[in-house]
Amino acid sequence: MKIGILEIITLPAPSLVVGLKYALLNKQYAAITPQAISVWCRQLGHETFYASYYGVGDPYSLLPQDLDIVFLSCCTLVSPLAYALSKLYRKAGVTTVIGGPHAESFPADCLRFFDLVVKDCNKSLIADIVAGQFEPGQYISTPKPFEDCPSVEERMPEIKASQFFKKRWQGIMTVIPVMTSMGCPYTCNFCTDWDSTYRVLSMDRFAEDLEYVSKHYPNAILAFHEPNFAIQFDRIFNVLESIPPESRVRYVMECSLSIMTESRLKRLKETRCMVAIYGIESWQDYSTKAGVKNKGGLEKVDRIAEHFQQIHEQVPYLQANLIFGLDSDRGDEPIALSKRFMEKAPFAWPVANIPVPFGGTPLFDQYLAEDRLLKAMPFAFYYFPYLVMVIKNYNPIAYYQKLIELSEYASSPEISKKRLQSTSDWKMKTFHLLRAWGELEESVKSYKELLTMLESDSQFRAFHEGKSQKLPEFYRTRFDEMLGSYGELLSEAERTPCLEQLTPQIA
Secondary structure, rough: OOEEEEEOOOOOOHHHHHHHHHHHHHHHOOOHHHHHHHHHHOOOOOEEEEOOOOOOOOHHHOOOOOOEEEEEOHHHHHHHHHHHHHHHHHHHOOEEEEEEEOOOOOOOOOOOOOOOEEOOOHHHHHHHHHOOOOOEEEEEEOOOOOOOOOOOHHHHHHHHHHHEOOOEEEEOOEEEEEEOEEOOOOOOOOOOOOOOOOOOHHHHHHHHHHHHHHHHOOOOEEEEEOOOOOOOHHHHHHHOOOOOOOHOEEEEEEEOOHHOOOOHHHHHHOOEEEEEEEEEEEEOOOOOOOOOOOOOOOHHHHHHHHHHHHHHOOOOOOEEEEEOOOOOOOHHHHHHHHHHHHHOOEEEEEEEEEOOOOOOHHHHHHHHOOOOOOOOHHHHOOOOOOEEEEEOOOOHHHHHHHHHHHHHHHOHHHHHHHHHHHHOOOOHHHHHHHHHHHHHHHHHHHHHOOOHHHHOOOHHHHHHHHOOOOOOOHHHHHHHHHHHHHHHHOHHHHHHHOOOOOOEOOO
């Protein structure tokens, strides 16, 4: 059979300049599971076509149009594009299957557009799908996600297709995705992994991957595609340290502060960790994950800033993830505390996320029960800079004013100067400058646009206050701009989400 696998990473770039940025930055987000499905289908003897769409060109042209089956994977933000593509494939007689984060969060909505929706999978389930063992209209899953992940060597055709220029040249931003664990030991109510079991994958396979990459692609960057890297710290780092120091490859990881004890930090530098991302989330909540138990407020800020300083001595680039707009946030305190953290740890890039209630999470269940979801909002807006629910302790105008205040402070001359002075590596200095010039400026511009709408348009404001269920014309127009010609394939009804939650059929 002819089988296609398409991962949609982002929506189409709105301009050539943005397209060049997407080409440089978005490729690195190509995920492992779509690559694994491609490997399995190839091993099963099928003619397999894999592609990742990072916002440049026409996604429909990336795969042959005479496929028998196509697997699509995407996050919620880009799901409308996946829906439009599925309509094109089904019109051509192709069986369509969707998996990935969006399929897990909103399976009922996906079933409006796809023949099959998949939660967790393994090689056996993929083989059954290809063999036609399931009738259309089903939401299916294995009892748990796969644990036998194809090796980097086995995935190399897919990695080249997603990361390499014309599948040959390895550039300075070539990222190779790897994974040592699945699931999460924490129960953060906003996270889709809140109820998943944490488990470590094969260490023998991990060692093989490290040896293969260090031998064949020594200039690449390993990206650990797991939300909490090295929970079993010694077990993971013993494998990393098994590679001779001169052959170790740089890597990027995300983990919790709680495992970064002082005695472990030197091992990050020795194994060539170049970027470490830590989820602080809130200055009042989620303190166990941050390694400060029940601390909150000023004490939490100061403790975490000190911890970041210790890590920064070993890792050149740090990122701190925060969420602003949780029910525990009120008044000026969250902004004041975030500013204090930037002053004490200017080298850590601050990311202030807007809460997004993804289906299947306790946060979604809470907002749905409290009637705080903006149910008419299309999924294309389930991401920065948009609000898709009613914030508890701020009206929308005050909320965006505080986001602007925080973003402008993060890019202020005072903090920018401290940030550059605290970073000795010129490459990291350059990265900071580029992010301040691009990311922060874009944030402020987007926030100000929405703030202007809230202040000038009473219907727009009523929608965001939860007083009106009518989708503002602003979002209708913006949807068409974001999707381009693909937006024409989706009717008004098809753009309105179905938020019903389903239980998968265990196969």
